[in-house]
Amino acid sequence: MVSTPLAVSENSGLQYLPNVTPEAPSPNQHLMPLTARVNEHDHLEIGGCDVVTLVQQFGSPLYILDEETLRTACRQYRDAFRQHYPGESLVIYASKAWNCLAVCAIAASEGLGIDVVSAGELHTALTAGVDPSKIYVHGNNKSVDELKMAIAANVTIVADNWLELETLAQLESDGPIRIMLRLTPGIECHTHEYIRTGHLDSKFGFDPDQLESVFEFVSQHPNLNCIGLHAHIGSQIFELQPHQDLGGVMVQWLLKAAEYGLTIEELDIGGGLGIRYTESDDPPSIDQWAKVVCQAVAKACQERGIALPKLIAEPGRSLIGSACVTAYTMGSQKTIPSIRTYVTVDGGMSDNPRPITYQSLYRTVVANKMSAPMTETVAIAGKHCESGDILIKQAQLPSTTPGDILVVMGTGAYNYSMASNYNRLTRPAAVLVSQGEANVILQRETLADLIRHDCLPERLSQSTSE
Incomplete structure:
Protein backbone atom coordinates (compact mmCIF):
# COMPACT_ATOMS: atom_id res chain seq x y z
CA MET A 1 0.00 0.00 0.00
CA VAL A 2 1.29 3.43 -0.96
CA SER A 3 1.44 6.00 1.82
CA THR A 4 2.70 9.55 2.10
CA PRO A 5 4.48 10.93 5.20
CA LEU A 6 2.63 13.73 6.95
CA ALA A 7 5.32 16.37 6.73
CA VAL A 8 3.25 19.26 5.42
CA SER A 9 -0.37 19.27 4.31
CA GLU A 10 -1.02 22.32 2.13
CA ASN A 11 -4.78 22.05 2.46
CA SER A 12 -4.90 21.79 6.23
CA GLY A 13 -1.91 23.95 7.05
CA LEU A 14 -0.69 21.26 9.42
CA GLN A 15 3.06 21.12 9.81
CA TYR A 16 4.01 17.94 11.59
CA LEU A 17 7.77 18.36 11.71
CA PRO A 18 8.48 21.92 12.89
CA ASN A 19 12.04 22.69 13.89
CA VAL A 20 12.82 18.98 14.05
CA THR A 21 15.58 17.21 12.18
CA PRO A 22 14.42 14.06 10.35
CA GLU A 23 17.29 12.10 11.91
CA ALA A 24 15.99 12.52 15.47
CA PRO A 25 12.36 13.61 15.65
CA SER A 26 11.28 14.47 19.18
CA PRO A 27 7.76 13.03 19.58
CA ASN A 28 6.60 15.80 21.91
CA GLN A 29 7.13 18.34 19.10
CA HIS A 30 4.73 16.57 16.75
CA LEU A 31 0.99 16.98 16.45
CA MET A 32 0.66 13.43 15.15
CA PRO A 33 2.33 10.12 16.02
CA LEU A 34 5.60 9.61 14.17
CA THR A 35 4.14 6.91 11.91
CA ALA A 36 1.21 9.03 10.69
CA ARG A 37 0.77 8.77 6.92
CA VAL A 38 -1.87 9.35 4.23
CA ASN A 39 -2.47 6.15 2.27
CA GLU A 40 -3.69 5.59 -1.29
CA HIS A 41 -7.32 5.82 -0.17
CA ASP A 42 -6.72 9.33 1.20
CA HIS A 43 -7.15 7.89 4.70
CA LEU A 44 -5.06 8.60 7.77
CA GLU A 45 -2.80 5.69 8.63
CA ILE A 46 -1.03 5.22 11.97
CA GLY A 47 1.35 2.39 12.78
CA GLY A 48 0.66 0.97 9.32
CA CYS A 49 -3.07 0.72 10.14
CA ASP A 50 -5.84 2.56 8.31
CA VAL A 51 -7.73 4.56 10.94
CA VAL A 52 -11.04 4.17 9.10
CA THR A 53 -10.57 0.41 9.08
CA LEU A 54 -9.68 0.43 12.77
CA VAL A 55 -12.97 2.17 13.59
CA GLN A 56 -14.87 -0.33 11.45
CA GLN A 57 -13.18 -3.18 13.32
CA PHE A 58 -13.09 -1.88 16.90
CA GLY A 59 -15.80 0.80 16.99
CA SER A 60 -15.61 4.38 18.19
CA PRO A 61 -14.65 6.39 20.09
CA LEU A 62 -11.31 4.62 19.85
CA TYR A 63 -7.93 5.45 21.38
CA ILE A 64 -5.17 4.55 18.90
CA LEU A 65 -1.72 4.29 20.50
CA ASP A 66 1.32 4.19 18.25
CA GLU A 67 3.95 1.89 19.72
CA GLU A 68 6.84 3.35 17.71
CA THR A 69 6.19 6.88 18.95
CA LEU A 70 5.97 5.76 22.58
CA ARG A 71 9.14 3.67 22.35
CA THR A 72 10.98 6.49 20.58
CA ALA A 73 10.14 8.91 23.39
CA CYS A 74 11.25 6.38 26.03
CA ARG A 75 14.56 5.82 24.27
CA GLN A 76 15.21 9.50 23.71
CA TYR A 77 14.74 10.24 27.42
CA ARG A 78 16.84 7.27 28.49
CA ASP A 79 19.66 8.00 26.03
CA ALA A 80 19.67 11.76 26.65
CA PHE A 81 20.22 11.29 30.38
CA ARG A 82 22.98 8.79 29.71
CA GLN A 83 24.64 11.23 27.34
CA HIS A 84 24.30 14.47 29.31
CA TYR A 85 24.64 13.33 32.92
CA PRO A 86 28.05 12.07 34.04
CA GLY A 87 26.55 10.05 36.90
CA GLU A 88 23.92 7.36 37.23
CA SER A 89 20.41 8.19 36.05
CA LEU A 90 16.96 6.68 35.77
CA VAL A 91 13.93 7.84 33.81
CA ILE A 92 10.61 6.80 35.29
CA TYR A 93 7.28 7.11 33.50
CA ALA A 94 4.69 9.21 35.35
CA SER A 95 1.95 6.70 34.75
CA LYS A 96 -0.89 8.91 35.93
CA ALA A 97 -0.81 10.16 32.31
CA TRP A 98 -2.06 6.73 31.20
CA ASN A 99 -1.68 3.70 33.41
CA CYS A 100 -2.53 0.32 31.96
CA LEU A 101 -0.73 -3.01 31.63
CA ALA A 102 0.48 -2.51 28.06
CA VAL A 103 1.84 1.01 28.59
CA CYS A 104 3.64 0.02 31.79
CA ALA A 105 5.11 -3.04 30.06
CA ILE A 106 6.39 -0.99 27.12
CA ALA A 107 8.01 1.60 29.37
CA ALA A 108 9.63 -1.11 31.51
CA SER A 109 10.91 -2.96 28.43
CA GLU A 110 12.76 0.23 27.44
CA GLY A 111 14.50 0.34 30.81
CA LEU A 112 12.26 2.94 32.45
CA GLY A 113 10.81 2.83 35.93
CA ILE A 114 7.21 3.69 36.82
CA ASP A 115 5.80 6.47 39.00
CA VAL A 116 2.44 5.55 40.56
CA VAL A 117 0.01 7.48 42.74
CA SER A 118 -2.46 4.91 44.02
CA ALA A 119 -2.89 1.26 44.97
CA GLY A 120 -4.51 0.70 41.58
CA GLU A 121 -1.60 2.14 39.64
CA LEU A 122 0.87 0.22 41.81
CA HIS A 123 -1.03 -3.03 41.28
CA THR A 124 -1.05 -2.43 37.53
CA ALA A 125 2.69 -1.75 37.38
CA LEU A 126 3.53 -4.81 39.46
CA THR A 127 1.20 -7.00 37.38
CA ALA A 128 2.87 -5.70 34.22
CA GLY A 129 6.17 -7.04 35.58
CA VAL A 130 7.86 -3.77 36.48
CA ASP A 131 10.89 -4.18 38.76
CA PRO A 132 9.82 -2.98 42.26
CA SER A 133 13.17 -1.25 42.69
CA LYS A 134 12.13 1.03 39.80
CA ILE A 135 8.66 1.88 41.15
CA TYR A 136 8.08 5.13 43.06
CA VAL A 137 4.83 5.80 44.91
CA HIS A 138 3.56 9.38 45.00
CA GLY A 139 0.45 11.04 46.40
CA ASN A 140 -0.48 13.70 48.95
CA ASN A 141 -2.96 11.55 50.90
CA LYS A 142 -1.85 7.92 50.74
CA SER A 143 -4.00 5.64 52.87
CA VAL A 144 -2.50 3.35 55.49
CA ASP A 145 -3.42 0.39 53.30
CA GLU A 146 -1.63 1.96 50.33
CA LEU A 147 1.47 2.55 52.46
CA LYS A 148 1.40 -1.04 53.70
CA MET A 149 1.01 -2.29 50.13
CA ALA A 150 4.01 -0.22 49.03
CA ILE A 151 6.11 -1.46 51.95
CA ALA A 152 5.21 -5.08 51.19
CA ALA A 153 6.13 -4.60 47.53
CA ASN A 154 9.49 -3.06 48.55
CA VAL A 155 9.04 0.01 46.36
CA THR A 156 10.15 3.57 47.10
CA ILE A 157 7.61 5.79 48.85
CA VAL A 158 7.77 9.51 48.14
CA ALA A 159 6.69 11.02 51.48
CA ASP A 160 4.58 14.11 50.96
CA ASN A 161 3.56 15.43 54.40
CA TRP A 162 3.87 15.12 58.17
CA LEU A 163 1.00 12.68 58.62
CA GLU A 164 2.55 10.34 56.14
CA LEU A 165 6.01 10.55 57.70
CA GLU A 166 4.64 9.91 61.17
CA THR A 167 2.53 7.00 59.91
CA LEU A 168 5.48 5.42 58.11
CA ALA A 169 7.60 5.73 61.25
CA GLN A 170 5.03 3.61 63.12
CA LEU A 171 4.38 0.93 60.51
CA GLU A 172 6.01 -2.47 60.80
CA SER A 173 8.36 -3.68 58.09
CA ASP A 174 11.01 -6.33 57.56
CA GLY A 175 13.66 -3.65 57.20
CA PRO A 176 14.10 0.08 56.78
CA ILE A 177 11.39 1.63 54.61
CA ARG A 178 12.83 3.21 51.49
CA ILE A 179 11.53 6.76 51.15
CA MET A 180 12.12 10.02 49.34
CA LEU A 181 10.97 13.42 50.58
CA ARG A 182 8.85 15.62 48.34
CA LEU A 183 9.78 19.26 48.79
CA THR A 184 8.25 22.42 47.34
CA PRO A 185 10.93 24.52 45.62
CA GLY A 186 8.93 27.75 45.28
CA ILE A 187 9.58 27.90 41.53
CA GLU A 188 6.73 29.12 39.34
CA CYS A 189 6.31 28.51 35.64
CA HIS A 190 3.88 29.65 32.96
CA THR A 191 1.30 26.88 32.75
CA HIS A 192 -2.28 26.27 33.79
CA GLU A 193 -3.06 27.09 37.42
CA TYR A 194 -4.27 23.55 38.11
CA ILE A 195 -1.07 21.91 36.92
CA ARG A 196 1.47 24.11 38.71
CA THR A 197 2.89 22.16 41.63
CA GLY A 198 6.25 23.74 42.39
CA HIS A 199 5.04 27.10 43.73
CA LEU A 200 4.60 27.63 47.45
CA ASP A 201 0.80 27.65 47.38
CA SER A 202 0.49 23.98 46.50
CA LYS A 203 -1.14 20.98 48.14
CA PHE A 204 1.99 18.92 47.43
CA GLY A 205 5.15 18.50 49.45
CA PHE A 206 6.96 20.02 52.43
CA ASP A 207 7.57 23.76 52.25
CA PRO A 208 11.12 25.17 52.47
CA ASP A 209 10.65 26.41 56.05
CA GLN A 210 9.97 22.82 57.13
CA LEU A 211 13.17 21.33 55.76
CA GLU A 212 15.21 21.26 58.93
CA SER A 213 12.46 19.79 61.09
CA VAL A 214 11.71 17.16 58.43
CA PHE A 215 15.36 16.16 58.13
CA GLU A 216 15.67 16.00 61.92
CA PHE A 217 12.58 13.78 62.21
CA VAL A 218 13.86 11.34 59.60
CA SER A 219 17.30 11.22 61.18
CA GLN A 220 15.71 10.17 64.48
CA HIS A 221 13.80 7.24 62.94
CA PRO A 222 16.22 4.59 61.68
CA ASN A 223 13.36 2.57 60.17
CA LEU A 224 13.04 5.36 57.59
CA ASN A 225 15.76 5.03 54.95
CA CYS A 226 15.68 8.37 53.18
CA ILE A 227 17.45 7.73 49.89
CA GLY A 228 16.42 10.84 48.01
CA LEU A 229 14.71 14.18 47.53
CA HIS A 230 11.97 14.96 45.05
CA ALA A 231 10.47 18.08 43.51
CA HIS A 232 8.12 18.74 40.61
CA ILE A 233 7.34 22.22 39.33
CA GLY A 234 4.36 21.54 37.07
CA SER A 235 3.15 20.20 33.77
CA GLN A 236 2.98 21.25 30.10
CA ILE A 237 5.99 23.54 30.53
CA PHE A 238 7.85 25.02 27.55
CA GLU A 239 10.39 27.04 29.55
CA LEU A 240 13.82 25.62 30.33
CA GLN A 241 14.97 28.16 32.92
CA PRO A 242 12.72 26.90 35.76
CA HIS A 243 14.13 23.40 35.38
CA GLN A 244 17.65 24.79 35.33
CA ASP A 245 16.94 26.70 38.54
CA LEU A 246 15.47 23.58 40.15
CA GLY A 247 18.75 21.68 39.91
CA GLY A 248 20.60 24.24 42.01
CA VAL A 249 17.82 24.40 44.61
CA MET A 250 17.76 20.64 45.03
CA VAL A 251 21.52 20.36 45.47
CA GLN A 252 21.25 22.95 48.25
CA TRP A 253 18.66 20.71 49.91
CA LEU A 254 21.03 17.76 49.58
CA LEU A 255 23.72 19.67 51.47
CA LYS A 256 21.27 20.63 54.20
CA ALA A 257 20.19 17.00 54.60
CA ALA A 258 23.83 15.99 55.09
CA GLU A 259 23.99 18.25 58.14
CA TYR A 260 21.49 15.88 59.78
CA GLY A 261 23.45 12.77 58.88
CA LEU A 262 21.23 11.84 55.94
CA THR A 263 22.97 10.31 52.95
CA ILE A 264 20.97 11.37 49.93
CA GLU A 265 21.70 9.10 46.99
CA GLU A 266 19.00 10.25 44.56
CA LEU A 267 17.60 13.56 43.30
CA ASP A 268 14.29 13.36 41.47
CA ILE A 269 13.62 16.51 39.48
CA GLY A 270 10.12 15.45 38.39
CA GLY A 271 8.91 16.02 34.85
CA GLY A 272 6.82 18.69 33.20
CA LEU A 273 8.05 18.99 29.61
CA GLY A 274 5.13 19.97 27.39
CA ILE A 275 3.92 18.68 24.06
CA ARG A 276 2.62 20.29 20.88
CA TYR A 277 -1.19 20.34 20.95
CA THR A 278 -1.57 23.13 18.35
CA GLU A 279 0.59 24.76 15.67
CA SER A 280 1.41 27.66 17.97
CA ASP A 281 2.90 25.40 20.66
CA ASP A 282 6.69 25.26 20.56
CA PRO A 283 8.04 22.93 23.26
CA PRO A 284 11.74 22.12 23.62
CA SER A 285 12.81 18.69 22.44
CA ILE A 286 13.32 15.83 24.86
CA ASP A 287 17.08 16.09 24.37
CA GLN A 288 17.11 19.85 24.99
CA TRP A 289 15.14 19.45 28.22
CA ALA A 290 17.28 16.57 29.47
CA LYS A 291 20.50 18.44 28.68
CA VAL A 292 19.45 21.49 30.72
CA VAL A 293 18.38 19.37 33.69
CA CYS A 294 21.47 17.18 33.66
CA GLN A 295 23.93 20.04 33.29
CA ALA A 296 22.25 22.08 36.02
CA VAL A 297 22.54 19.30 38.61
CA ALA A 298 26.07 18.32 37.54
CA LYS A 299 27.26 21.94 37.67
CA ALA A 300 25.71 22.56 41.10
CA CYS A 301 27.40 19.44 42.50
CA GLN A 302 30.74 20.34 40.95
CA GLU A 303 30.65 23.88 42.35
CA ARG A 304 30.00 22.50 45.84
CA GLY A 305 32.50 19.68 45.56
CA ILE A 306 30.04 16.86 46.23
CA ALA A 307 29.54 13.51 44.55
CA LEU A 308 26.89 13.23 41.86
CA PRO A 309 23.64 11.72 43.11
CA LYS A 310 21.58 9.36 40.98
CA LEU A 311 19.45 11.67 38.84
CA ILE A 312 15.83 10.73 38.27
CA ALA A 313 13.26 12.31 35.96
CA GLU A 314 9.53 11.62 35.75
CA PRO A 315 8.15 12.47 32.29
CA GLY A 316 4.54 11.57 31.64
CA ARG A 317 2.75 13.70 29.05
CA SER A 318 5.85 14.15 26.89
CA LEU A 319 6.33 10.37 26.73
CA ILE A 320 2.85 9.38 25.68
CA GLY A 321 0.78 12.44 24.81
CA SER A 322 1.67 12.64 21.12
CA ALA A 323 1.71 8.86 20.67
CA CYS A 324 -2.08 8.57 20.75
CA VAL A 325 -5.05 9.93 18.83
CA THR A 326 -8.77 9.46 19.43
CA ALA A 327 -11.04 8.53 16.53
CA TYR A 328 -14.74 9.45 16.61
CA THR A 329 -17.67 8.89 14.28
CA MET A 330 -19.32 12.17 13.32
CA GLY A 331 -23.06 12.61 13.76
CA SER A 332 -25.58 15.44 13.64
CA GLN A 333 -24.92 19.06 12.71
CA LYS A 334 -26.59 22.27 13.84
CA THR A 335 -26.02 25.61 12.16
CA ILE A 336 -26.94 28.84 13.94
CA PRO A 337 -26.75 31.54 11.24
CA SER A 338 -24.12 34.20 11.87
CA ILE A 339 -23.02 32.45 15.08
CA ARG A 340 -21.58 28.97 14.60
CA THR A 341 -22.05 25.42 13.34
CA TYR A 342 -21.97 22.53 15.78
CA VAL A 343 -20.76 19.15 14.55
CA THR A 344 -21.24 16.27 16.96
CA VAL A 345 -19.18 13.16 17.66
CA ASP A 346 -19.99 9.94 19.51
CA GLY A 347 -17.85 10.81 22.54
CA GLY A 348 -16.75 13.93 24.34
CA MET A 349 -16.05 14.93 27.91
CA SER A 350 -16.25 11.35 29.21
CA ASP A 351 -13.29 10.24 27.08
CA ASN A 352 -11.50 13.61 27.07
CA PRO A 353 -12.34 15.85 30.04
CA ARG A 354 -9.39 18.19 29.49
CA PRO A 355 -11.18 20.85 27.37
CA ILE A 356 -13.97 21.33 29.91
CA THR A 357 -11.55 21.07 32.85
CA TYR A 358 -8.48 22.99 31.65
CA GLN A 359 -9.82 24.76 28.53
CA SER A 360 -7.27 22.67 26.66
CA LEU A 361 -6.84 23.10 22.92
CA TYR A 362 -6.58 20.33 20.33
CA ARG A 363 -6.19 19.91 16.58
CA THR A 364 -8.17 17.54 14.44
CA VAL A 365 -8.43 16.01 10.97
CA VAL A 366 -11.03 13.94 9.15
CA ALA A 367 -9.42 10.53 8.68
CA ASN A 368 -11.32 9.61 5.51
CA LYS A 369 -10.83 13.01 3.81
CA MET A 370 -7.19 13.84 4.43
CA SER A 371 -6.58 15.86 1.27
CA ALA A 372 -9.94 17.63 1.19
CA PRO A 373 -9.67 21.43 1.49
CA MET A 374 -10.47 23.02 4.82
CA THR A 375 -13.61 25.00 4.05
CA GLU A 376 -15.46 25.11 7.36
CA THR A 401 -21.24 14.33 6.60
CA PRO A 402 -22.50 11.97 9.31
CA GLY A 403 -20.36 8.85 9.44
CA ASP A 404 -17.07 10.60 8.68
CA ILE A 405 -14.21 9.74 11.05
CA LEU A 406 -12.87 12.65 13.08
CA VAL A 407 -9.45 12.24 14.67
CA VAL A 408 -8.32 14.39 17.60
CA MET A 409 -4.55 14.49 18.07
CA GLY A 410 -2.39 14.37 21.17
CA THR A 411 -4.78 12.38 23.38
CA GLY A 412 -2.34 9.97 25.01
CA ALA A 413 -2.03 11.87 28.27
CA TYR A 414 -4.86 12.40 30.76
CA ASN A 415 -7.59 11.20 28.41
CA TYR A 416 -8.21 7.54 29.17
CA SER A 417 -6.76 8.00 32.65
CA MET A 418 -9.37 10.71 33.40
CA ALA A 419 -12.20 9.10 31.46
CA SER A 420 -15.56 8.63 33.17
CA ASN A 421 -18.96 7.07 32.68
CA TYR A 422 -20.77 10.41 32.69
CA ASN A 423 -24.30 9.90 31.32
CA ARG A 424 -23.46 6.21 31.71
CA LEU A 425 -21.46 6.09 28.53
CA THR A 426 -19.14 3.13 28.28
CA ARG A 427 -15.45 3.96 28.23
CA PRO A 428 -13.80 3.46 24.82
CA ALA A 429 -11.49 0.70 23.69
CA ALA A 430 -7.79 1.31 23.07
CA VAL A 431 -5.64 -0.39 20.46
CA LEU A 432 -1.87 -0.54 20.14
CA VAL A 433 -0.74 -0.25 16.53
CA SER A 434 2.62 -1.31 15.12
CA GLN A 435 3.78 -2.33 11.65
CA GLY A 436 0.27 -2.85 10.34
CA GLU A 437 -0.97 -4.83 13.34
CA ALA A 438 -3.52 -3.65 15.88
CA ASN A 439 -3.93 -5.23 19.31
CA VAL A 440 -6.60 -4.34 21.84
CA ILE A 441 -4.96 -3.18 25.08
CA LEU A 442 -8.15 -1.93 26.74
CA GLN A 443 -11.48 -3.51 25.95
CA ARG A 444 -14.51 -1.33 25.33
CA GLU A 445 -16.81 -1.36 28.33
CA THR A 446 -20.22 -2.95 27.88
CA LEU A 447 -23.59 -1.97 29.26
CA ALA A 448 -23.27 -4.89 31.66
CA ASP A 449 -20.01 -3.36 32.94
CA LEU A 450 -21.88 -0.18 33.84
CA ILE A 451 -24.15 -1.93 36.33
CA ARG A 452 -21.68 -4.56 37.51
CA HIS A 453 -21.17 -2.82 40.83
CA ASP A 454 -24.72 -1.54 41.24
CA CYS A 455 -26.68 -3.03 44.12
CA LEU A 456 -30.46 -3.10 44.13
CA PRO A 457 -31.94 -3.76 47.57
CA GLU A 458 -34.49 -6.55 47.53
CA ARG A 459 -37.33 -4.29 48.69
CA LEU A 460 -36.72 -2.02 45.67
CA SER A 461 -36.59 -4.98 43.34
CA GLN A 462 -39.92 -6.19 44.66
CA SER A 463 -41.55 -2.76 44.37
CA THR A 464 -40.57 -2.40 40.72
CA SER A 465 -42.10 -5.77 39.86
CA GLU A 466 -45.48 -4.96 41.43
Missing part, protein backbone atom coordinates in the same frame (compact mmCIF):
# COMPACT_ATOMS: atom_id res chain seq x y z
CA THR A 377 -14.93 26.42 10.88
CA VAL A 378 -17.07 24.44 13.31
CA ALA A 379 -17.40 23.59 16.98
CA ILE A 380 -16.83 19.91 17.75
CA ALA A 381 -19.50 19.01 20.28
CA GLY A 382 -19.63 15.90 22.41
CA LYS A 383 -22.79 13.89 22.95
CA HIS A 384 -23.14 14.48 26.69
CA CYS A 385 -25.98 16.34 28.31
CA GLU A 386 -23.73 19.27 29.17
CA SER A 387 -23.50 22.61 27.37
CA GLY A 388 -19.78 22.77 28.09
CA ASP A 389 -19.10 19.46 26.35
CA ILE A 390 -17.19 21.03 23.48
CA LEU A 391 -13.98 19.29 22.45
CA ILE A 392 -12.82 22.02 20.06
CA LYS A 393 -14.46 25.43 19.83
CA GLN A 394 -13.06 26.39 16.44
CA ALA A 395 -11.99 23.45 14.30
CA GLN A 396 -10.92 23.83 10.71
CA LEU A 397 -12.50 20.98 8.73
CA PRO A 398 -13.42 20.01 5.20
CA SER A 399 -17.10 19.63 4.36
CA THR A 400 -18.25 16.65 6.44
